[in-house]
Amino acid sequence: MESVMILDIAGTAAFSVAGTFAAMEKKLDIFGIFIIAFVTALGGGTLRDVLIGEVPVKWLLTLNSGLIVLLSTIAALLFTNVIRNYYNVLLVFDSIGLGFFTVVGIHTGISLGFNPVICIALGTITACFGGVIRDISLNNIPLIFEKEIYATACILGGIVFYVLLKLGVPKMPLDIICLVSIVLFRLLSVRYEWQLPRIWKEEKLD
């Protein structure tokens, strides 16, 4: 359980940074930036906990989650003068958060005895929902519906996780490989413009 907590903290920090840069792009005030960082970082875990009935949700019970978001947001803001391209920073931290939270969500599902397919779905929800409400709040088209692989990276990482689990890989390397594979799937898909197949005829473009 210890190690899941570390993954959770790392994911929270990564998504807070991603949220901060997304909010900076939209020129929100400092309080708006913090709210966006908060919903990005804690939105996915909150939805997961509400769906499984783990309430009161844990960021109500201690100040820790809020503090991690606050410190990560401040750290991100200190670097804004140095950084030229917000989108790239957002992309990298968003991908890292995606990896950490997928692993956390899978372990949550396993601890409840859920089916592997459901565990992967729960990991994907944990990882993706914070970004979805960030994007809806900022009036962006959610990244999850953009062309590149997004939720699909979480699902592929979840499949990697269960294949390695079957092969008897122990927990620590298992988590790390799953996490790294999600970050790589996501970043490579953006770099090389990987896309999932589409159904309709291409002539219908416009």
Add this chain to the structure above:
Amino acid sequence: MESVMILDIAGTAAFSVAGTFAAMEKKLDIFGIFIIAFVTALGGGTLRDVLIGEVPVKWLLTLNSGLIVLLSTIAALLFTNVIRNYYNVLLVFDSIGLGFFTVVGIHTGISLGFNPVICIALGTITACFGGVIRDISLNNIPLIFEKEIYATACILGGIVFYVLLKLGVPKMPLDIICLVSIVLFRLLSVRYEWQLPRIWKEEKLD
């Protein structure tokens, strides 16, 4: 309880098809199509279950709901080459889903001993919310706020349900009449452009 489960499966299948066509119209990739079908089909029931505290929500506990969505989505995709007008197919399946899920929601409320007004509200939430998050996700104006009768069809169907219940109509025909009346209200309202009255002066148009 058996019969409510059948209604639930039928509603899930109908909304999955509606979601698939809505996602096809927006040219999402195959994974995006499945996500939209899933939230359309299971969003309303999920909100209902979270509001009444029936958690973990049931699609986390078995693969059945996900499988129904998957099979319905595949079935819908197989027909896309034949179908010329996505909007009409979407409309018909959306209306059918609306009917099934209203009846399911009313029975959920009754089993918890809620007031008839609340049962109709719960039926309306179950029926409408999946479509609302589908529309928000696809950046469409939610159908529920468009001109035609939508949630109002569920409420009228709910009133038909309770009137017939008072008259002593047994459960099976009761459910079927309620369901058919909702589908008819919705389809006729679109066909004949029925609208609810508006309050403001018409001169204020633009």
Add this chain to the structure above:
Amino acid sequence: MESVMILDIAGTAAFSVAGTFAAMEKKLDIFGIFIIAFVTALGGGTLRDVLIGEVPVKWLLTLNSGLIVLLSTIAALLFTNVIRNYYNVLLVFDSIGLGFFTVVGIHTGISLGFNPVICIALGTITACFGGVIRDISLNNIPLIFEKEIYATACILGGIVFYVLLKLGVPKMPLDIICLVSIVLFRLLSVRYEWQLPRIWKEEKLD
């Protein structure tokens, strides 16, 4: 507990009126107006209760909340012919609702033994979320992300609450001062265009 219930009723009525005028601006039909009034008035409390696990949410258990929304909506509609500027009425009632619901949310947190920071956060969520889903539903940019002070007014009011509590001010005047200070913070911020500081360079405008 009695007095919190009165605050809750007053906040529900104020937000119903604000929701009615927001829906009138968008020329929704009478049913759409009622839905918007309902989600504006009960959305924040519903999210709060789901997050703390107080389910079934209370508007499912009695008709009272729905009736307050209905009566407030009808009252608001009766005045629409007299009122020239919907936006100002919306602003005043929205600010009043903000004040009442922040106090209700803080007391909910206190009754659960939460940390003061979390209580203020819970008050802010209770106060702000109804307006956020109203604005998203109406396809407006949420007021919470606009330039003026919004959620910040709730937080400042919460800080006033805890400072006075430390000073030994008894409950009734405490609630009233907190409430009035939130309404004033909000209205004065709009009148005098108070803004929170922004981080980016101003030359980057547009």
